[in-house]
Amino acid sequence: MECVVQGIIETQHVEALEILLQGLCGVHRERLRVHELCLKSGPNLGPVASEVRLLCDLEHSEPTWTVKHIGGAMRGAGADQISVLVRSMIESKASKNVLRLFYGLGYKLENELLRVGFAFHFQRGAQITVTVSSINKMLKLHATDEAVPVTPGIQLVEVTAPATPENYSEVVAAVSSFCEYLAPLLHLSKPGISTGVVPTAAAAAASLMSDGGGTTL
Amino acid sequence: MPTKWVLHWHPNPGSTVNSQILNEVSQCAEAINGVKDGRWKATLTLLKPNLRDQSQPGEYPRELLGISLPEQPNKYYFILRGPRIVTEADSSIQVIMEKLQSYKSRIALYFEGYQYQLGDFQLRVGKVVSSHSENLRGIVLEVEYLPISSMEKASQVLGEFVDIWQEAVLKRSLPGSFMHNEPNLSEYGLGDNYTPQHTAVQYAYVMAQLFASQSTQAVRN
Numbered sequence: 001m002e003c004v005v006q007g008i009i010e011t012q013h014v015e016a017l018e019i020l021l022q023g024l025c026g027v028h029r030e031r032l033r034v035h036e037l038c039l040k041s042g043p044n045l046g047p048v049a050s051e052v053r054l055l056c057d058l059e060h061s062e063p064t065w066t067v068k069h070i071g072g073a074m075r076g077a078g079a080d081q082i083s084v085l086v087r088s089m090i091e092s093k094a095s096k097n098v099l100r101l102f103y104g105l106g107y108k109l110e111n112e113l114l115r116v117g118f119a120f121h122f123q124r125g126a127q128i129t130v131t132v133s134s135i136n137k138m139l140k141l142h143a144t145d146e147a148v149p150v151t152p153g154i155q156l157v158e159v160t161a162p163a164t165p166e167n168y169s170e171v172v173a174a175v176s177s178f179c180e181y182l183a184p185l186l187h188l189s190k191p192g193i194s195t196g197v198v199p200t201a202a203a204a205a206a207s208l209m210s211d212g213g214g215t216t217l
Numbered sequence: 218m219p220t221k222w223v224l225h226w227h228p229n230p231g232s233t234v235n236s237q238i239l240n241e242v243s244q245c246a247e248a249i250n251g252v253k254d255g256r257w258k259a260t261l262t263l264l265k266p267n268l269r270d271q272s273q274p275g276e277y278p279r280e281l282l283g284i285s286l287p288e289q290p291n292k293y294y295f296i297l298r299g300p301r302i303v304t305e306a307d308s309s310i311q312v313i314m315e316k317l318q319s320y321k322s323r324i325a326l327y328f329e330g331y332q333y334q335l336g337d338f339q340l341r342v343g344k345v346v347s348s349h350s351e352n353l354r355g356i357v358l359e360v361e362y363l364p365i366s367s368m369e370k371a372s373q374v375l376g377e378f379v380d381i382w383q384e385a386v387l388k389r390s391l392p393g394s395f396m397h398n399e400p401n402l403s404e405y406g407l408g409d410n411y412t413p414q415h416t417a418v419q420y421a422y423v424m425a426q427l428f429a430s431q432s433t434q435a436v437r438n
Contacts, residue, residue: 041319042277044273045268046319047267047276048318052313052400067306089310090309091309092306094307094412095304095306097302100300101297105320106275
């Protein structure tokens with residue numbers, strides 16, 4: 001399972017966010033370029049329709065593939081009270097013909113997108129990953145070189161951390177605590193509950209850009 | 218990566234495989250100075266499409282094979298024999314497939330036994346049993362040549378070793394022999410450099426041979 005929150009930021013403030021993240025994480029960013037294919041089971045296959053994501057990491061000279069299944073979110077009064085979504089998530093690296101395998105099994109391409117941006121991976125009470133990326137759509141099938149932004153001028157920020165049924169409350173606390181540091185630039189919430197851009201973003205970004213992230217916000 | 222041949226026991230017409238043959242074959246491995254080196258186990262699972270309406274099969278493959286190999290405990294292999302696809306994934310892919318519920322396990326074959334070291338060779342002799350019954354369904358033999366990863370280059374030395382092995386088996390006057398019919402690995406996009414995916418395809422082929430010989434046996438009976 002994983003803990004996840006999302007938010008959006010204007011592209012003009014991404015550089016400031018990067019400076020802030022660099023200061024907070026103490027690690028270098030990694031470039032991100034991932035082709036994400038969402039596949040859906042064909043008619044009559046499985047007791048209910050199922051979805052699986054195939055992620056092709058295009059950052060390496062030899063693309064690497066990952067199969068990702070996102071399951072249901074944790075429910076109940078406890079889950080409602082926390083600001084982080086806790087959901088089932090399983091990943092598996094796979095060889096490059098995995099798309100052919102799933103087509104062979106009867107899965108169909110539902111949609112595809114290209115995420116371009118950067119990511120930070122670091123340990124801060126949990127193994128946290130922050131990705132900042134623009135979401136692009138392909139005008140032609142699999143044409144990642146001709147992808148265009150879905151929301152020009154806006155980028156998606158996602159904070160995730162792996163968790164287990166035993167430790168998820170500590171991971172939720174670690175993610176929530178980390179998100180507070182980003183609050184002047186963006187607000188992070190459960191996926192699907194968009195809170196838009198924050199009004200303090202421009203001022204916070206200006207402050208970060210002027211002192212290179214040396215000042216605590 | 219070493220190179221490997223996977224052979225299976227082919228009983229003479231009218232005879233069947235039994236545990237006495239398995240014992241004799243294991244003794245052959247020791248008779249040619251094989252040093253017993255622990256147990257091994259491979260599993261091949263046959264999965265079928267899990268259809269909501271069985272009367273409408275649709276255009277889905279009849280079966281999907283899932284294979285775990287002892288030398289790659291963190292990996293799992295899927296094979297679709299129709300379109301000739303072999304895919305390697307982390308073993309967590311099994312959990313993903315369970316969550317998707319689109320294919321369900323129908324039967325599993327367990328290949329298990331002892332492994333033996335003979336200089337540059339490693340032998341694995343094992344029985345084949347199914348998840349449905351404890352009855353012996355076959356005997357499998359893996360011959361692995363450790364120094365070379367090129368199938369073409371290792372072919373001659375593996376062939377010579379198997380000839381010596383067959384002579385050792387022949388001396389015991391057993392009702393059958395080991396067969397090595399290599400599947401066409403290039404059809405699966407596999408090259409000369411040996412990988413665990415080559416092993417997975419060989420196991421799928423052995424399984425097909427076992428099922429084919431048992432259905433022939435059933436027709437005869």
